[in-house]
Structure formats: C-alpha cells, structure tokens
Amino acid sequence: MAGDQEEQQNIRDITENRNIILVGMMATGKSTVGAMLAEELGYELVDLDAVITESEGRSIAEIFAAGGEEAFRKIESAVLKRMLQGERRIISTGGGAVLAPGNAEVMLEQGLVVALTATEEAIIARVSGDENRPLLAGNAAERVRAIMEQRREAYRFAHCTVDTTELNVAEVSQYILMHYRA
Numbered sequence: 001m002a003g004d005q006e007e008q009q010n011i012r013d014i015t016e017n018r019n020i021i022l023v024g025m026m027a028t029g030k031s032t033v034g035a036m037l038a039e040e041l042g043y044e045l046v047d048l049d050a051v052i053t054e055s056e057g058r059s060i061a062e063i064f065a066a067g068g069e070e071a072f073r074k075i076e077s078a079v080l081k082r083m084l085q086g087e088r089r090i091i092s093t094g095g096g097a098v099l100a101p102g103n104a105e106v107m108l109e110q111g112l113v114v115a116l117t118a119t120e121e122a123i124i125a126r127v128s129g130d131e132n133r134p135l136l137a138g139n140a141a142e143r144v145r146a147i148m149e150q151r152r153e154a155y156r157f158a159h160c161t162v163d164t165t166e167l168n169v170a171e172v173s174q175y176i177l178m179h180y181r182a
C-alpha cells in the first residue's frame, strides 16, 4: 500500500474500532442509548451497572447497603478500567463512574466520550417510580436536584455533549453516530 493510503487505512481502523463511552447523570439515557448504538454498529454492549451486578452476584442496592457508596465506587472503578481494555465496545457507565480520580482520564484515552444531559425536570420524570437507584432513596426529586448541583462540572471533560431533553432515544443515537463517523 502506498504511504498515503496506508495512513488513511490506519486512521480508519483506529476511528472505526474506537469504543464509545457514555457518561452523564442518572436517567439521561446511557443504558438505553448504549443498547441502540451497539445494535447499529454491531459492537459489544457493556453496561457497567449490569457487569458490576453480575460479577458481584449482588444488586447495586445490596452493594450500597453492605459497604456504602465508597465500596461501590471502588468496584465500579475496577470494572470500568477492565472494560475499557478492548475495542468496538459501547460502554454505558453508571452516573457516578466519573467521580473517582483518574477515571475520566482513562476514558478519554480509550474511546470517544459522550456526555448525555437532560434538565432536572426531565430526569425527575424519567426516574419516577423506579426504585433501583439507592442514591435517590427518600425524596427522589430533591435528591436529583442535590446530585445535579454536586456534579455540575463532573461531566464537562467529555469529548462532546448531547442534551437529550427534547430528543428521543433514536435521535440521540443518530446524533452520536454522526459524531463518531465524522
């Protein structure tokens, strides 16, 4: 292959096999959009919360109940780093996977990092009636507001950001694919 062509092929190989890593607040759609992207691209879907639950043999609520948030974050960081060692993966992280020091840097190295956002109102509506998020126990709307305030800067490190408030899941996926293929 001539030099130029070879370089072009290398660039294509790198970009085409790159992981896509979805970060963002709870209920911005990381799991749902991740599943659609994996289907579209024929990539492996890695839903971090699901991998943690499976490898621990316990629910997220049980992990929080036994060791608190700190114990959960340790497990989450270890699983995240393990899952990032691969390619052609769609990695839907949990909402707090960006919090532990160093995780953001590893994500940026290992793929295209896309932050999903939504307004407080949209998030509160999407989590209503869902009991599976220990950090939202009690008054879920209050907890969403407090956590969003705490994490105001936490998702800014991403390569790009998509506001999902007015988009459906298919529209969010298409938008990400456009960025990925660009």
Ligand SMILES: Nc1ncnc2c1ncn2[C@@H]1O[C@H](COP(=O)(O)OP(=O)(O)OP(=O)(O)O)[C@@H](O)[C@H]1O
Residues within 6 Å of the ligand: 024, 025, 026, 027, 028, 029, 030, 031, 032, 033, 049, 092, 093, 094, 095, 126, 127, 133, 164, 165, 167, 168, 169, 172
């Ligand atoms: N763009 C969207 N428009 C409307 N509803 C959505 C959208 N994206 C996701 N939802 C709905 O919001 C709920 C939460 O979505 P999902 O579980 O994908 O969020 P998540 O970001 O993975 O949350 P978590 O951080 O807790 O894992 C689901 O009921 C899903 O169908």
Ligand SMILES: O=C(O)C1=C[C@@H](O)[C@@H](O)[C@H](O)C1
Residues within 6 Å of the ligand: 025, 026, 049, 060, 093, 094, 095, 096, 097, 132, 133, 134, 135
């Ligand atoms: O935002 C968070 O901190 C969390 C989000 C979920 O995906 C789970 O990872 C867990 O409930 C914690």
Ligand SMILES: [Mg+2]
Residues within 6 Å of the ligand: 030, 031, 032, 049, 092, 093, 094
């Ligand atoms: Mg999820």
